[in-house]
Amino acid sequence: GESVGLHLPTLSVQEGDNSIINCAYSNSASDYFIWYKQESGKGPQFIIDIRSNMDKRQGQRVTVLLNKTVKHLSLQIAATQPGDSAVYFCAEFGNTGGFKTIFGAGTRLFVKA
Amino acid sequence: SQTIHQWPATLVQPVGSPLSLECTVEGTSNPNLYWYRQAAGRGLQLLFYSVGIGQISSEVPQNLSASRPQDRQFILSSKKLLLSDSGFYLCAWAPGPMGNTIYFGEGSWLTVV
Numbered sequence A: 001g002e003s004v005g006l007h008l009p010t011l012s013v014q015e016g017d018n019s020i021i022n023c024a025y026s027n028s029a030s031d032y033f034i035w036y037k038q039e040s041g042k043g044p045q046f047i048i049d050i051r052s053n054m055d056k057r058q059g060q061r062v063t064v065l066l067n068k069t070v071k072h073l074s075l076q077i078a079a080t081q082p083g084d085s086a087v088y089f090c091a092e093f094g095n096t097g098g099f100k101t102i103f104g105a106g107t108r109l110f111v112k113a
Numbered sequence B: 001s002q003t004i005h006q007w008p009a010t011l012v013q014p015v016g017s018p019l020s021l022e023c024t025v026e027g028t029s030n031p032n033l034y035w036y037r038q039a040a041g042r043g044l045q046l047l048f049y050s051v052g053i054g055q056i057s058s059e060v061p062q063n064l065s066a067s068r069p070q071d072r073q074f075i076l077s078s079k080k081l082l083l084s085d086s087g088f089y090l091c092a093w094a095p096g097p098m099g100n101t102i103y104f105g106e107g108s109w110l111t112v113v
Helices: none
Strands: A010-014 A019-024 A032-038 A045-051 A056-058 A062-067 A072-077 A086-093 A101-103 A107-112 B003-007 B010-013 B019-026 B032-038 B044-052 B055-058 B065-070 B073-078 B087-094 B108-112
Touching (some): A019 A107, A032 A062, A032 A072, A045 A056, B003 B087, B019 B087, B032 B073, B044 B073, B055 B065
Parallel strands (some): A010 A107, B010 B108
Antiparallel strands (some): A019 A072, A032 A045, A056 A062, A086 A101, B003 B019, B032 B087, B087 B108
C-alpha cells in the first residue's frame, strides 16, 4: 500500500550490470501494475506495465515479473546505464477505495560508472 | 496526444500566505485527476482525486483544498500555508472513468519560509 514518510531504500550497481528492483504490493485484488521512473526534480514517467493474468512482460532493456502468490513485483533492467539512475516506483491498481493507484515507497537506483 | 501541464514550477511562499497551483490536461475528456505530494527523498502521498467536475475526494486531513472548475482543470489551494506544506506537488491524470495508467505533470516545488 502507500508507504508515505519512509526514507527510500537504495540500490547501487555498476554500469553494465543488471539491476533488479523489488516491490511488495498490498492488495491481492489488484489486477494491474505499473513501474515508474522518477528522475531528480521531475515527475514520474511510465516505464512498463503488467496485468494480473501475466507473469512476465518485457520491454526495451526492462522486464517486469509478477508473482501473485506472494504479492511481489520486480523490475529488471539489463545492462544498466548512468541514465537509469533515478527513483523507481511500483504501483498497483484495483478498485480499492475508489479510482486511484497505490504507489510503493520507491527505490533509489545509483549507477556507478 | 494527451499532455498535462502544471504551474508554477517553483514557488517560495511565506508562512500564512495563500497558495494556488494549477493543472490542466489536454487531448482527453473526463479524466480522473489527482494531486500528490512528495517530500524530499520520500514516496508519493495522494492528497486529492477527482472523477468529475466539482467532485473532489480528500485522502488526508490537511491545510490544503482542491477544486475542479472545469473538466480538464485541477487546482490545489491553501488559505494559509504552513512550513510543513513544503514539498514537491505533482498533478496527474488517468483515463476516466476506470482510470488506469496515471500520467504525471512536471511537478511544482513549493518552499514555505
